Amino acid sequence: MLPRFSIRSMLATTLATAALAMPAHCESAEEFFRGKQVSLVIGYNPGGTYDLYSRLAASILPRYIPGNPTIIPKNMPGVASVKAANYLYGQAPKDGLTIGMIGQQLALTQALRDAAVEYDMRQFNWLGRFTPVVEVTVVWHTSPVKTIEDATKREATLAATSAGSTSDSMPGLMNRLAGTKFKIIKGYPGTSGSILAMERGETEGAHATLENLLFGKADWLREKKISVLVQYAQERHPAFPDVPAMVEFGKTTEDKQVLALFGSTADIGRSLMTPPGIPADRLAILRKAFAAMVGDPAFKAEIEKRNMEFGPLSGEELQKRIADTLDVPEAVVTRAVTLSRE
Numbered sequence: 001m002l003p004r005f006s007i008r009s010m011l012a013t014t015l016a017t018a019a020l021a022m023p024a025h026c027e028s029a030e031e032f033f034r035g036k037q038v039s040l041v042i043g044y045n046p047g048g049t050y051d052l053y054s055r056l057a058a059s060i061l062p063r064y065i066p067g068n069p070t071i072i073p074k075n076m077p078g079v080a081s082v083k084a085a086n087y088l089y090g091q092a093p094k095d096g097l098t099i100g101m102i103g104q105q106l107a108l109t110q111a112l113r114d115a116a117v118e119y120d121m122r123q124f125n126w127l128g129r130f131t132p133v134v135e136v137t138v139v140w141h142t143s144p145v146k147t148i149e150d151a152t153k154r155e156a157t158l159a160a161t162s163a164g165s166t167s168d169s170m171p172g173l174m175n176r177l178a179g180t181k182f183k184i185i186k187g188y189p190g191t192s193g194s195i196l197a198m199e200r201g202e203t204e205g206a207h208a209t210l211e212n213l214l215f216g217k218a219d220w221l222r223e224k225k226i227s228v229l230v231q232y233a234q235e236r237h238p239a240f241p242d243v244p245a246m247v248e249f250g251k252t253t254e255d256k257q258v259l260a261l262f263g264s265t266a267d268i269g270r271s272l273m274t275p276p277g278i279p280a281d282r283l284a285i286l287r288k289a290f291a292a293m294v295g296d297p298a299f300k301a302e303i304e305k306r307n308m309e310f311g312p313l314s315g316e317e318l319q320k321r322i323a324d325t326l327d328v329p330e331a332v333v334t335r336a337v338t339l340s341r342e
Contacts, residue, residue, distance in 0.1 A: 028281075029066075029096075029279065029281035029282045029284070029285050030066035030067060030285065031066075031067065032067070032096065032282060033065050033066060033067035033068075033069045033096070033282075033285070034066070034067030034068070034069070035067065035069070036067070036069040036070075036097055037069060037070050037071075037072055037097070038062075038069050038070070038071045038072070038096075038097050038098070038099060039071075039072055039074055039092075039097065039098045039099070040054055040057065040058050040071050040072065040073045040074065040099050040100065040101070040272075041074050041076050041084050041087065041088055041092065041098065041099070041100040041101075042054045042073055042074065042075045042076065042084070042100070042101050043076060043077065043078075043080075043081025043082075043083070043084030043085065043100070043101065043102040043103055044075065044077050044081055044103070044190060045075060045077045045189055045190045046075055047190065047192050048190045048191050048192055049133065049191070049209060049211060049212065049270060049308075050081075050101055050103075050270060051073075051075065052306075052308065053101065053130050053131075053270040053308070054073055054101045054272075055073050056302070056303075056306070056308075057071070057101075057130075057272060057293075058071040058072070058073045059071075060293060060299060060302070061289060061290065061293055063293075064288075064289035064290075064292040064293045064296075065285065065286065065289040066285060069097075071099075077190075079116055079162065079164065080103055080105065080109070080161065080162050080164050080165035080166075081102045081103035081106065082103075082106065082109065082114070082116045082117060082119075082164070084100060084102050085100075085102045085103070085106050085117075085119045085121075086116075086117075086118040086119055088100045088102070088119070088124070088273070088274075088275045089118060089119035089120070089123070089124070089275060089276065090118055090119070092275045093275070094275050094276070094277040094278050095278060095279070095282070096274065096278045096279060096282035096283070096285075096286065098274065098275060099127065099272055099273065099274050099286070100272070100273055100274070100275075101270065101271065101272055101273070102273070103165075103166075104133060104166075104265045104266070104268040104269055104270070104271075105165070105166045105169070105265045105268075106119070106121055107121045107264070107265070107268065107322050107325045107326055108169075108261065108262060108264070108265050108325075109164060110326065111261060111325070111326055111328065111333055111336065112333075112336060112337050112340050113333075113337055114164060116164070120276075121322050121325075121326065122319075122322060122323050122326060123276040124273040124274065124275065124276060125273060125274040125275070125276065125278060125283050125315070125319075126271060126272075126273045126315045126316075126318040126319045126322065127271070127272040127273060127274065127286050127287050127290045127315045128271065128272060128287065128290040128291060128294065128312060128313060128314055128315045128318060129268070129269050129270065129271040129311070129312055129313035129318050130269065130270045130271065130272075130294065130308075130310065130311075130312060131211070131269050131270055131308070131309045131310050131311040131312070132266050132267055132268075132269040132311050132313075133209050133210075133211060133266060133269040133270055133309070134209065134210045134211075134231050134232065134233045134237050134266045135166055135167075135170065135207060135208070135209050135210075135231075135232045135233075135265070135266065136207070136208055136209070136210060136213070136228050136229070136230065136231050136232065136240075136243070137158060137170070137171055137174075137182070137205055137206075137207060137208075137228075137229045137230050137232075138198070138205055138206060138207075138208050138213070138226045138227065138228050138229065139156060139198075139204050139205035139226065139227050139229060140198050140199065140201070140204060140205065140225065140226060141224060141225050141226060141227070142201070142204075143156060143204040143205065143227075145204065145205070145227070145229070146227045147227070147229065148174075148178070148180065148229045148230050148244060151174075151180040151181060151182065151229060152178065152179045152180050152181065153181075154181060155181040155182075155183050156181065156182055156183065156204045156205055157182075157183045157184075157185055157203040157204045157205065158171055158182050158183065158184050158185065158203055158204070158205045158206060158207065159185055159188045159193070159194035159195075159197035159198055159202065159203040159205070159206045159207070160184045160185065160186045160187075160188065160194060160207060161186065161187075161188055161189070161190060161191075161193070161194060161207075162186055162187070163186055166207065166232065166265060167184075167191070167194060167206075167207030168184055168186055169262070169340060170207070170232045170246070170262065171184055171207070172184060172340070173246075173258075173259070173262055173339060173340065174230060174246065174249070176339050177249055177250065177251075177255055177258070177259065177339065178230075178246075178249040182205075185197075185202075185203055191206075191207065191208060191209065191212065194206040194207055194208075195208055195212075195217075205229075210228075210231070210237050210239065210240065210309075211308070211309040213226070213228070214239060214309070215307035215308060215309065216307070228240060228243045229243070230243065230244055230245075230246055231243050231244065231245045231246065232245075232246050232262065232263060232265070232266065233245050233246065233247075233263050233266040234247050234260055234263040234264065234266070234267075235247075245263065246259050246262065246263050247259045247260050247263050254331065254332060254335055255335075257328065257329070257332045258332055258335050258336045258339060261325070261328055261332060261333075261336055262336070264321075264325045267321055267325075268318070268321075268322065268325075269311070271313075271318055272290060274286065287314070287315040287316070290315065291314060291315075294310075294312040295312075
């Protein structure tokens, strides 16, 4: 039997060793962000609404995060933001120091089983939405096409970005389900590039957002320089009550469900998210910071000053809606895939 003093000595040594192995202090999630840099990956080129909302967040969101980290915007365009989504899903650090803004259509892209998809939108951690964004097809005033009915009788050329983008897939779907005769010309750099192509006369029309028209091109609406043909949403926007929503063109129950699946993209809009797997306490802090920012009257005033649309949604609710978007009958998905590839 060991002497009592030897047992005490061994116990003291064991405790001392354990103490050395433990960190001097357990860092809280609040302390974690202090003095850090957070990367904000933007899935599109500079200049568009994804970039504008992202850079607004980069300048203001740090005020609401404990420790006030710096947020650095980083544009990562490619494949209608699938490149950025794949990076955020599989390669980006999962420590809370990387956030992102990716295309509102990417849940749809996933549902359509696009071969480029390496992400699962349900696994991202959604922080919150700035605004829903309704996309539309517009035509310049020089085009003989003035309404969606006109587009079923005469071909109209539309500028688009890349294959698989909503500027390509939405008019294509209208061709197949509503009988329009849109000729889609791809390769333009972002929404701004598409609109410029229309303005220059390279095409008759383009893909735009109602926000861009209401706040950036209000004179076009006022002077009737453009006609808005269709809204790619599940219901008509209050500011455009006479322009049909795409779901109105479904002739069968299944086709209406397919159109509703495509129209759901507007609900995601301009939203911030993080890679999957970040610590829960850090996610809670980022969600709380986003909610505090969009709920601050000073932030709302800044949004109004910049003429930006505003319709916030919590990260938790957005997470649910994205899951619901992807939870559709297999027959509807199969039909949507078939239509998207015809």
